[in-house]
Amino acid sequence: QSVLTQPPSASGTPGQWVTISCSGSTSNIGTNDVNWYQHLPGTAPKLLIYRNSHRPSGVPDRVSGSKSGTSASLAISGLQSEDEADYYCAAWDDSLNGPVFGGGTKLTVL
């Protein structure tokens, strides 16, 4: 049981816009920033979004993040086959004194 809650799956067709939600509590998302990672099986996870909505160099601007209250969202527009991966949200948890992850969302491009 993960501290942050994500839907187990999401899907879309090429070119579509898809969002992935991440729900937490006042001890994590409610008071700390949210980061998002993309993980393709067998490879190293990749930082996609940090500080709720900032993109590291090299991440395309069709990827965006937002946060409101104790929830956050990742949005991907212009869906491409290469976006098919697992996506994880993460945030520092003040009660646990460490970062916590969501359970991950498997994105399928139909």
Next chain:
Amino acid sequence: QVQLLQSGAEVKKSGASVKVSCKASGYSFPNSGINWVRQAPGHGLEWMGWISPYNGNTNYAQKVQGRLTMTTDTSTSTAYMELRSLRYDDTAVYYCAKDGPDSSFDYWGQGTLVTVSS
């Protein structure tokens, strides 16, 4: 460019210990913390702990506290993660990850599969 290169796969007996290494390059090793994150088969990512190569300070997740030791060797820019009293549910891919902005992990190692068998 920043790279984190981990040691190879390990197979251990239940009750044994495993030590995984993570050699960093492309940045000033003492200036960024190193985290260890694992993924068990069919499960999501789980943070295990953090170490500062600068002063050796550590922060371990409660779940593995008492069985986990993280160390660094600044002369070789290498971080180590040792997990003792291995259990079957410690079977996982273990990743090292460098501290990034705002509690993020901006660079990750390629992962090390640790299999705990009988």
